[in-house]
Amino acid sequence: TRSTRPQRMLKAVQKNATKGNPKSVISAIDYFCKHSEWAMNVGDEKGSILDSVVTEVNPSTVLELGTYCGYSTVRIARLLSPGTKLITLEFNPANAAVAKQIIAYAGLQDKVILVEGSSGDLIPQMKERFGITTFDFIFLDHWKDRYLPDIKLFEECGLLRKGSVLLADNVICPGTPEYLEYVRKSPRYESKYFPAHLEYTKVEDGLEKSVFLG
Numbered sequence: 001t002r003s004t005r006p007q008r009m010l011k012a013v014q015k016n017a018t019k020g021n022p023k024s025v026i027s028a029i030d031y032f033c034k035h036s037e038w039a040m041n042v043g044d045e046k047g048s049i050l051d052s053v054v055t056e057v058n059p060s061t062v063l064e065l066g067t068y069c070g071y072s073t074v075r076i077a078r079l080l081s082p083g084t085k086l087i088t089l090e091f092n093p094a095n096a097a098v099a100k101q102i103i104a105y106a107g108l109q110d111k112v113i114l115v116e117g118s119s120g121d122l123i124p125q126m127k128e129r130f131g132i133t134t135f136d137f138i139f140l141d142h143w144k145d146r147y148l149p150d151i152k153l154f155e156e157c158g159l160l161r162k163g164s165v166l167l168a169d170n171v172i173c174p175g176t177p178e179y180l181e182y183v184r185k186s187p188r189y190e191s192k193y194f195p196a197h198l199e200y201t202k203v204e205d206g207l208e209k210s211v212f213l214g
């Protein structure tokens, strides 16, 4: 049967990237999405903003909501200090299977814990399953209608500390208006918008960085 877009993306990585070289995996995916098939990776423009925030925070505990094919997982994991791991949650088993292979091709499998399931189910399990007290950095890139319920879940589960940084993709396109209103109005967050474009297009989009104030 016909292959899927994630499977074709994996093939492009295996053909064009160098094993163990995260930068070449990132470039191969961006090339595939620019010249072959658009796909919903955070992309190179927003990816550079992601890189700068991760570098600034230098987190010891990291959570990514929405692995998809592992592009942003590779972007984040390649910047983490030795011994630091990131937990990434993916709802779709077929996407998780491709992501696992792309992360391994980049040589970053020892820095990543990929968990299949829904964020609503898994967030309350973070402390018991992974020994997390609080997260230093969270990247929200899963489903626009889950951003607001999940940030409330982080608060309820005591997973945020003074200074925890949340970075949210797609706050303009597809758009997360209720989440934006919440973090921008709440006195418990200091929020900043980073304008950019929807990956591989000229459509307006951006990232919202929100620091939890405790």
Ligand SMILES: Cc1cc(C(=O)N2CCN(C)CC2)sc1-c1cc(O)c2nc[nH]c(=O)c2c1
Pocket (backbone or CB within 6 Å): 038, 040, 041, 042, 066, 141, 142, 143, 144, 169, 170, 173, 174, 198, 199, 201, 203
């Ligand atoms: C699926 C999709 C289609 C979009 C769009 O406007 N399109 C018009 C322009 N053409 C070219 C592409 C398609 S934007 C988008 C999207 C983008 C992300 O970064 C996402 N991240 C996480 N979870 C998502 O569901 C998610 C969806």
Ligand SMILES: [Mg+2]
Pocket (backbone or CB within 6 Å): 040, 041, 042, 141, 169, 170
């Ligand atoms: Mg996205």
